[in-house]
Amino acid sequence: MIEINGVRKTYRSRRRTVVAVDDVNLTVGEGEIFGVVGRSGAGKSTLLRCANLLERPDAGTVTVDGVELTALGGRRLRDARHRIGMVHQHFALLSSRTVAGNVAFPMELTGVPRPERRARIAELLELVGLGDRADAYPAQLSGGQKQRVGIARALAVRPRVLLSDEATSALDPDTTASILELLRDLNKELGLTILLITHEMGVVKSICHSAAVMREGRFTESGEIPELLRRPGSELARGLFPLSAADAGPGETVLDVTVSGGGADEPLLAEVSRRFDLDLRILGGGVETLAATRAGRLRIAVPGAEITGPLDYLRSRGALVEVAS
Amino acid sequence: MSWPDLRDLLWEGIKETAWMVGVSTVLTAIGGLLIGVLLVLTARGGLLPARPVHAVLGLVVNVTRSLPFVILLVAIIPFTRALVGTTIGTTAAIVPLTIGAIPFFARLVETSIREVTPDVVAAAVAMGASRRQIVAKVLLREARPGLIAGLTITVVALLGYSALAGVVGGGGLGDLAIRYGYQRFETGVMVATVIVLIVFVQLVQSVGDLIVRLLSHD
Numbered sequence: 001m002i003e004i005n006g007v008r009k010t011y012r013s014r015r016r017t018v019v020a021v022d023d024v025n026l027t028v029g030e031g032e033i034f035g036v037v038g039r040s041g042a043g044k045s046t047l048l049r050c051a052n053l054l055e056r057p058d059a060g061t062v063t064v065d066g067v068e069l070t071a072l073g074g075r076r077l078r079d080a081r082h083r084i085g086m087v088h089q090h091f092a093l094l095s096s097r098t099v100a101g102n103v104a105f106p107m108e109l110t111g112v113p114r115p116e117r118r119a120r121i122a123e124l125l126e127l128v129g130l131g132d133r134a135d136a137y138p139a140q141l142s143g144g145q146k147q148r149v150g151i152a153r154a155l156a157v158r159p160r161v162l163l164s165d166e167a168t169s170a171l172d173p174d175t176t177a178s179i180l181e182l183l184r185d186l187n188k189e190l191g192l193t194i195l196l197i198t199h200e201m202g203v204v205k206s207i208c209h210s211a212a213v214m215r216e217g218r219f220t221e222s223g224e225i226p227e228l229l230r231r232p233g234s235e236l237a238r239g240l241f242p243l244s245a246a247d248a249g250p251g252e253t254v255l256d257v258t259v260s261g262g263g264a265d266e267p268l269l270a271e272v273s274r275r276f277d278l279d280l281r282i283l284g285g286g287v288e289t290l291a292a293t294r295a296g297r298l299r300i301a302v303p304g305a306e307i308t309g310p311l312d313y314l315r316s317r318g319a320l321v322e323v324a325s
Numbered sequence: 326m327s328w329p330d331l332r333d334l335l336w337e338g339i340k341e342t343a344w345m346v347g348v349s350t351v352l353t354a355i356g357g358l359l360i361g362v363l364l365v366l367t368a369r370g371g372l373l374p375a376r377p378v379h380a381v382l383g384l385v386v387n388v389t390r391s392l393p394f395v396i397l398l399v400a401i402i403p404f405t406r407a408l409v410g411t412t413i414g415t416t417a418a419i420v421p422l423t424i425g426a427i428p429f430f431a432r433l434v435e436t437s438i439r440e441v442t443p444d445v446v447a448a449a450v451a452m453g454a455s456r457r458q459i460v461a462k463v464l465l466r467e468a469r470p471g472l473i474a475g476l477t478i479t480v481v482a483l484l485g486y487s488a489l490a491g492v493v494g495g496g497g498l499g500d501l502a503i504r505y506g507y508q509r510f511e512t513g514v515m516v517a518t519v520i521v522l523i524v525f526v527q528l529v530q531s532v533g534d535l536i537v538r539l540l541s542h543d
């Protein structure tokens with residue numbers, strides 16, 4: 001649905017040159033929620049702005065819903081943009097228009113007749129839970145409500161793709177959860193494809209099917225989440241399940257065990273303990289339900305240095321085991 | 326001077342001032358909006374970047390603004406004559422008033438439009454808005470309170486300048502104050518004129534403030 005190929009974007013100023021996006025490849029399938037995480041300045045926003053050509057890439061192609069945007073300009077590009085929704089970190093609502101007026105805006109741009117607009121506004125505000133605030137101005141709304149208006153506005157012209165740049169970063173945890181839930185529902189009910197940028201692992205955990213880690217303009221890893229969790233040394237896995245440093249006791253070996261899918265709910269450790277007659281110590285970690293899978297990551301201490309048996313056993317059961325120390 | 330005489334004089338002055346300032350305001354609003362919008366659009370990183378246009382426009386605006394009004398008044402006399410066929414009277418005064426006020430208002434327009442967050446403009450671009458739609462539906466619309474506040478300041482300034490236009494026989498309340506109050510020592514006329522001007526300014530400012538309040542939603 002979204003196909004980004006070899007995209008590069010460089011900013012030049014008199015003093016320095018910044019390669020904000022450096023040869024990025026990205027495919028988001030239809031109905032998929034894809035998250036890009038990375039530190040501040042990694043180039044996430046620039047990448048997202050390349051996805052609807054708010055920034056024109058210096059190299060590479062961008063194809064959305066079968067239309068190669070990088071080949072378009074002027075009117076044809078504007079037409080293509082009508083079918084891509086975008087949600088912004090700071091909402092970007094028109095302060096001079098009411099909630100209804102903001103949702104009407106994209107429809108006015110495309111010339112949707114007034115009666116149809118009215119009906120659609122009511123429907124959308126109902127969908128985002130703001131049915132009773134149609135006549136309020138943005139300044140009279142809370143952050144979460146503003147973002148709901150932003151989402152309603154983005155959906156007004158029935159896009160099949162939604163781009164979201166830190167849509168929840170300005171919101172408190174509860175409000176974040178409710179906005180994410182809304183996005184997940186939209187994804188399920190409308191089959192909306194979502195490409196989102198975030199710096200919160202929690203966002204990836206709760207709604208993304210796939211994710212990529214971005215650093216200095218490049219993707220350092222990228223893929224479906226269950227698959228990333230099985231990848232040794234995965235930064236994303238570490239980010240999703242942070243393990244606190246815990247010291248091994250004398251003569252103990254510390255293992256990080258990552259399980260995903262069905263494996264997460266099996267009594268794996270108990271089996272190891274029984275089978276090898278070992279007293280395992282759990283040092284940290286957890287098991288959670290992610291959007292894409294159920295997964296867990298545990299740091300355990302195994303007595304003794306001879307651990308090939310339990311190691312092989314765990315691996316044979318589909319767990320990713322890394323020796324931490 | 327008798328009250329009926331004074332009343333007639335004042336009424337004449339009020340009508341002339343209203344005509345001068347009214348027409349100048351309309352012309353200034355149009356010209357200032359046009360130039361102000363162009364200044365924003367052609368700026369670096371704007372929607373229609375054009376370095377040379379921006380530079381020339383900025384220079385013309387600055388030069389006009391740095392000229393003292395009296396000098397402008399005299400300097401453009403040939404232009405005024407060519408345009409309205411005369412260089413004295415209220416209609417002739419409209420030309421320098423407008424030319425003096427347009428750059429002033431244009432800068433205020435520019436500032437107000439710059440206050441519109443780039444985020445909102447980017448959002449409109451992302452929604453597929455054309456440049457025309459962005460100017461009309463986003464920039465000018467979002468900047469409305471600032472634009473009206475700027476226009477209010479401009480009208481008040483025009484009132485002041487229109488009094489000055491009296492110096493070159495422009496007519497209006499300023500002319501009245503000078504001819505009777507200053508040259509003939511008719512202090513009564515002077516005081517009455519000043520009071521009328523104060524009322525004018527108060528009125529303009531209050532109406533402007535009211536509109537701004539009605540248009541602001543933040």
Ligand SMILES: Nc1ncnc2c1ncn2[C@@H]1O[C@H](COP(=O)(O)OP(=O)(O)OP(=O)(O)O)[C@@H](O)[C@H]1O
Pocket residue numbers: 011012018019020038039040041042043044045046047199
């Ligand atoms: N318009 C611009 N002009 C010049 N440099 C820019 C511009 N936009 C971004 N950059 C630079 O490109 C790099 C990537 O910026 P970008 O905004 O994409 O990062 P980000 O990952 O979104 O960061 P954050 O998490 O802080 O939003 C940064 O070094 C930034 O300074």
Ligand SMILES: [Mg+2]
Pocket residue numbers: 044045046
């Ligand atoms: Mg960013």
